[in-house]
Amino acid sequence: MPTPYRTAFVAACLLGSLLVSTADSATAQEPPPITAGRASPPGTYGAIDVVHYDLDITLPDPGGRRIEGRATLRLRPTRAGVGAAVLDFTGLEVTGVTVDGDPVEDAYAAGRLSVPLSADAMPTDTFVVTIRYQGVPDDGLLLENNLDGEPAVFADNWPNRARFWFPSVDDPSDKATVSFTVHAPAAWVVVANGEQVGAPASEAAGNGHGPRRVWRWRLDEPVSSYNMVFGAGDLVEIPLGTAACGHAPASPRPDGCVEVSAWLFPEDTVQAHRTFLRAPEIVDYYTQLIGPYPYEKLAHVQSATRFGGMENASAIFYTDQGLASGRNLEGTVAHETAHQWFGDWVTEADWPELWLSEGFATYFGHLFFEHADGEKAFRALMEDDRQEYLASEVTGRPVIDRDQQDLFALLNDNSYQKGGWVLHMLRGILGDDVFFRGIRTYYERYGASNATSDDLRSVMEEVSGKDLAWFFHQWLEEPGYPVLKTDWSYDSGAGTLNLTVTQTQRADWPTFRLPLDVEVVPSSGAPERHRVELRQRVEHLSFEAPTAPKAVARDPDGWVLTGGPPLGSGR
Numbered sequence: 001m002p003t004p005y006r007t008a009f010v011a012a013c014l015l016g017s018l019l020v021s022t023a024d025s026a027t028a029q030e031p032p033p034i035t036a037g038r039a040s041p042p043g044t045y046g047a048i049d050v051v052h053y054d055l056d057i058t059l060p061d062p063g064g065r066r067i068e069g070r071a072t073l074r075l076r077p078t079r080a081g082v083g084a085a086v087l088d089f090t091g092l093e094v095t096g097v098t099v100d101g102d103p104v105e106d107a108y109a110a111g112r113l114s115v116p117l118s119a120d121a122m123p124t125d126t127f128v129v130t131i132r133y134q135g136v137p138d139d140g141l142l143l144e145n146n147l148d149g150e151p152a153v154f155a156d157n158w159p160n161r162a163r164f165w166f167p168s169v170d171d172p173s174d175k176a177t178v179s180f181t182v183h184a185p186a187a188w189v190v191v192a193n194g195e196q197v198g199a200p201a202s203e204a205a206g207n208g209h210g211p212r213r214v215w216r217w218r219l220d221e222p223v224s225s226y227n228m229v230f231g232a233g234d235l236v237e238i239p240l241g242t243a244a245c246g247h248a249p250a251s252p253r254p255d256g257c258v259e260v261s262a263w264l265f266p267e268d269t270v271q272a273h274r275t276f277l278r279a280p281e282i283v284d285y286y287t288q289l290i291g292p293y294p295y296e297k298l299a300h301v302q303s304a305t306r307f308g309g310m311e312n313a314s315a316i317f318y319t320d321q322g323l324a325s326g327r328n329l330e331g332t333v334a335h336e337t338a339h340q341w342f343g344d345w346v347t348e349a350d351w352p353e354l355w356l357s358e359g360f361a362t363y364f365g366h367l368f369f370e371h372a373d374g375e376k377a378f379r380a381l382m383e384d385d386r387q388e389y390l391a392s393e394v395t396g397r398p399v400i401d402r403d404q405q406d407l408f409a410l411l412n413d414n415s416y417q418k419g420g421w422v423l424h425m426l427r428g429i430l431g432d433d434v435f436f437r438g439i440r441t442y443y444e445r446y447g448a449s450n451a452t453s454d455d456l457r458s459v460m461e462e463v464s465g466k467d468l469a470w471f472f473h474q475w476l477e478e479p480g481y482p483v484l485k486t487d488w489s490y491d492s493g494a495g496t497l498n499l500t501v502t503q504t505q506r507a508d509w510p511t512f513r514l515p516l517d518v519e520v521v522p523s524s525g526a527p528e529r530h531r532v533e534l535r536q537r538v539e540h541l542s543f544e545a546p547t548a549p550k551a552v553a554r555d556p557d558g559w560v561l562t563g564g565p566p567l568g569s570g571r
Helices: 004-015 266-273 279-289 320-324 330-339 355-373 375-390 414-430 432-446 453-464 469-477
Strands: 048-058 067-077 084-088 093-099 107-109 112-116 127-135 141-145 151-155 175-185 189-192 201-203 212-224 230-233 236-243 258-264 297-303 315-319 346-348 449-451 484-491 496-503 514-521 528-534 538-544 551-554
Touching: 067 084, 084 127, 093 112, 112 127, 151 297, 175 189, 175 230, 189 212, 230 315, 236 266, 236 279, 236 297, 258 266, 258 279, 266 320, 279 297, 279 330, 279 355, 297 320, 315 320, 315 330, 330 355, 346 355, 346 432, 355 375, 355 414, 355 453, 375 414, 414 432, 414 453, 414 469, 432 449, 432 453, 453 469, 484 551, 496 551, 514 538, 528 538
Parallel strands: 048 175, 258 297, 297 315, 346 449
Antiparallel strands: 048 067, 067 127, 084 112, 093 127, 107 112, 141 151, 151 230, 175 212, 189 230, 201 212, 236 258, 484 496, 496 538, 514 528, 514 551
């Protein structure tokens, strides 16, 4: 999803409105469908669990807009008494529905398709629901020309826009495997999630279409609907190398490695050796730091997307414009690759906790550059994030913003920059060994599933033996940040350095509990560090100091997200 490297694209997302369906199913008198990008009412999801999607999509000839689809869903109720499978679906005409092969009468209301199940269905029962449909997608599946005027088709589902081109439980809490059969013009190639199944098969012209090829892809690891994508067009596949060798359980290769590749428009293939030069190294780094790479391959795809980059599992999509500009987008590559672990494999249980995806990808994206380019590069990235957050318009809202119903508005500096800083501060409190051990435990425990901030807190408390409820509450559930004013003086008679630290943030923001370091540079000898913990709006601190200090620094290594002026001069 949008990263700090793509501010212009984020702005476009927030300013642009999503298209709303005008022809949903066959009944003109039905109410208008819901608009994607809005959170659904509490309790909307959870009655059914989709286990697998089998999507068969026939694309139009180049320049066309109308698709034909057949979605076969293997699903089960999650409790007794669920009499219907209610699916998100909008904008396309339904031409037939079957359950276990038998035709049924579906019902449509407000962007949801209701398919009747057995009245006495139990959670142990599995149903195969097949829905045939056709029409012009309003959104979600983008059929448009690229910058060079060549037609192409790309899915672009985040946050809940999959509903515009296939029926689904369009929510991050429901994860399933997926397979694709895509009937595309013969000159095109198709890339999708997971592993390609066999070679593309030729298909004769007919039924209003020119000659075409049939491509099959399959992802055997469960992901949310916003991750289920394919792209089709004039793309050149460029191998970049292999990664995660011996640490990629889904790899189809005999050597246990995953193939890393770039899929680019012919005019932009130079980007394979610019933006994507270190793409395999990035995968190797996260594999070593976090845990096994979870998918069959990793394709970096030039595409149509309203975002600068979108982390679709095993098939990351990048904006056509960004790559065509010739800029090095390696920061975006690191961010979106980190999402394969956090966001795709471990997925936030609900939208308000988007920081578990975007904050993680932001911070781990920066960690790659700490590893590859040194601490100075990492510190610069963290300082950029700090300044961007402090200058943002969301400092008065909490990171976990349960009142925000516009899902696109969650793509903000709280979810990204502040979320990344929350992880950085937690690392500073726990130390590298405990912090990364906790991250690996969290990844292992919640992989292929969903997690909450409480789940993360519980893991970190388990591995550290510390109570962290205060930390998670003040940084995620409360608004704002500490604004510190610090003055110091030296008492030569007592031989003490005296500090007064005042939290001057807004009165309606909390008083923060802040573990931080104070560094004292004496007139001779090595600097001394003192760990303190602030808990009051005004704190008076004293340290032994045989001689007057040359300098005093608060949080010298940059572990705490604060605002305010630098230290006042001593006296």
